[in-house]
Amino acid sequence: MSDIIIIGGGPAGLMAAEAASQRGASVCVYEAKPTMARKFLMAGKSGLNITHSEPLDRFLSRYGDDAVRLAPFLRAFPPEAITAWMAGLGIGVKTGSSGMVFPQQWKASPLLRAWLRRLDAAGVQFFPNHFWQGFEGEALVFKHGGENILVKADRAIFACGGGSWPRLGSDGGWRKGFEAAGIKLLPFQPSNGALLVDWSAHFVERFHGAPLKGVRFRVGDVSSRGEAVVTKSGLEGSGIYQMSEALRQKMAAGEQPILEIDLLPDSQMARLEKRLEQAGKKESFSNLLRKAFGLRGAKASLVREAGQARGDLPKGLKRLPLTVAGFADMERAISSVGGVPWEALDDNLMVNARPNVYCVGEMVDWDAPTGGYLLSACLAMGLVAGRAAAK
Ligand SMILES: Cc1cc2nc3c(=O)[nH]c(=O)nc-3n(C[C@H](O)[C@H](O)[C@H](O)COP(=O)(O)OP(=O)(O)OC[C@H]3O[C@@H](n4cnc5c(N)ncnc54)[C@H](O)[C@@H]3O)c2cc1C
Structure with missing residues (x-):
């Protein structure tokens, strides 16, 4: 049994894994797809706009009403902390004239490779091809190789993403398991789409x-x-x-x-x-x-x-x-809104109705425009929940 299980190996889940393991927890990441962070890689195809260099107050204002809940996370991991974290992975940044920040290499793959290497070296274990289906008592049920397997952990951090570009893994397949556990969800709607x-x-x-x-x-x-x-x-x-x-x-x-x-x-x-x-x-x-x-x-x-x-x-x-x-439909939208409502979560992103279960990233109901704001918030939420879960 590990201390902490992360469900979903996208940027929010990987950051939760890193934060928890840095605090000494033993961490396992379960991912539905054969490889991690497919949407993150896709996001990098036309330039991974990972954050924005404008002053923090202005940066926070981009999240509209959601800034009230997101600000503590974004202050804990502001844009300059993101670029420092990238530097720690050997990834420099370049800032466009509009203030948008990209990795020096433009795409996401060098950053992801360095990140996965560091997580691996820190002892984080990865379990690809494990699709989470629901809770059974305290255990988590995953579909793997045509079989259901039960996994137990002290704490679980869900980072299953929103509903856009479902072929990259974030297909909302986790919703059924949440609803069966009595956690009310908001329908997904496309955002930042055509x-x-x-x-x-x-x-x-x-x-x-x-x-x-x-x-x-x-x-x-x-x-x-x-x-x-x-x-x-x-x-x-x-x-x-x-x-x-x-x-x-x-x-x-x-x-x-x-x-x-x-x-x-x-x-x-x-x-x-x-x-x-x-x-x-x-x-x-x-x-x-x-x-x-x-x-x-x-x-x-x-x-x-x-x-x-x-x-x-x-x-x-x-x-x-x-x-x-x-x-236009979800298939091609950059992001989605809907999913887990803020009311269901406490200030550390733990599900009120299910202690020791956390939700981070785009599966939570918040919205932001493109410009680096989506990834910034996903990373910041992952960091805060990972630290809280490891306490
Ligand atoms: C084309 C495109 C371009 C983009 N460009 C940018 C950009 O430049 N800047 C920016 O800020 N944002 C961008 N985004 C948005 C950004 O990629 C997302 O907001 C971000 O990836 C969400 O991170 P996440 O970790 O919450 O979820 P995801 O990245 O969606 O990761 C969720 C992970 O959970 C896994 N998963 C889902 N369900 C289960 C389950 N039941 N069991 C196990 N695993 C599961 C999925 O396979 C996936 O790997 C872009 C998105 C797209 C589609």
Whole structure:
């Protein structure tokens, strides 16, 4: 029997394993997949944005209402502690002009390899291909090689991830076991995912795959400058992901979710009005967009797609309204919300109704935009729960 069992070998689980083993606990990590941290590796494919270098208060504000519960963890393992921890693994960082922090090597694999080596050397044991199914009394039931095996430990830390990209392992298969144990869960919803927009056939045919660069997105009071790509079913990209929470709130309130796009964020309204005045009245609409406002291609077509007429200009270019039909499904979302509600957990992330059982990472119901905030919180939660469990 080990002191502590970690269920789920993603970043939150591995950090819990490290923190607990540093405090002298004997630790075993049980993972459903044949290898650890598949989503972490996928996250690194287009650059592992592991944290952000902005001042801590601003950093914490990115977590919205969840900052109240997450702040103690993030203060215990703030961005500079993450980069120091990486340095300890021999991984330098580079910081982009926007403040986003990446490993020097850009991807996740060198970091993961060094991390697993260090855990192994510290005596942490790994049990891949073990899928946790439920509790049986005090024991944990895992499916392994077609058989059910029972495992006992003093404490268990669950780090099974959210519901997005289920093929990488975090498929919500743990939910049944939690619900059977009387732990109430919130349904998963995609976050930081693509938006669905009912494009016209003409627009999709001509512009799917086209980037929208240098624009500003706005939903109510929330706005973000960024980029997106037109897809067959809507829009995706970092600028869009920042709008997830605000859009979800509108949908939950039964309001029509409208995404406003400022196509000319560097131009003041008065300047655009002047340009409109100066433009020849006889210009066709597309010529007017091109000559007076420099808009062509997907951006110009988007103006028509959003139903803006000549009379709506220039306001329609600064606040181009797109009706959002919903979020694309979980399969491709960067993260999810839902899962274990905060009310079910104490300040050390222990399940109130099940002493000695902890939950960390994305399986807990919190949300954050992309920019390094997701991984930062997963690592910080793992650290705090690992230390608490090892006490
Ligand atoms: C394409 C993509 C890009 C991303 N890029 C970034 C980024 O740049 N920056 C950032 O901050 N975040 C990024 N993320 C999000 C980030 O990867 C996740 O938030 C993070 O991996 C969640 O960590 P976790 O440990 O909580 O869960 P996961 O990483 O999902 O790990 C959970 C682990 O638990 C295992 N498991 C699940 N159920 C069971 C079970 N029943 N029994 C045993 N094991 C189980 C899974 O196999 C998995 O290995 C990205 C995500 C995706 C999909």
